[in-house]
Amino acid sequence: MSDAAAAGWPGLGPKSREQLAAVGIRTPGQLQACDAFEVYARIKARWPGASRNLVYALLGAQEGMDWRVIARERRTEVLLRLDAMGLAPR
Known part of the structure; x- marks a missing residue:
């Protein structure tokens, strides 16, 4: 188990x-x-x-799942959902 997962941050590295x-x-x-999408929007901003x-x-x-x-x-x-928020890739 990675240090991030052990600390309750599975799948999220130091930069994230x-x-x-x-x-x-x-x-x-x-x-x-x-809401993960709102958090992403704040980071993306x-x-x-x-x-x-x-x-x-x-x-x-x-959700305790691998991001992949x-x-x-x-x-x-x-x-x-990203498209509805104006954040979908173009």
Whole structure:
């Protein structure tokens, strides 16, 4: 088990955790209490180059799933939600 997973941050590396802290999310509990898409939007506003993989990782961390499973199984759902928010890739 990785240090991040052991600390309650599965699938989120140091850079992602740093970005989360910069938008006010410093604990796994705080992340659990938030909408992953809104968190992604806040990060994307500060770091326009933030990858779509981050939203998969945020959802995965909240749901206890590997981000790659989220990407594979829920890609369409995620893209539609990002599109509705004006954050879908062009």
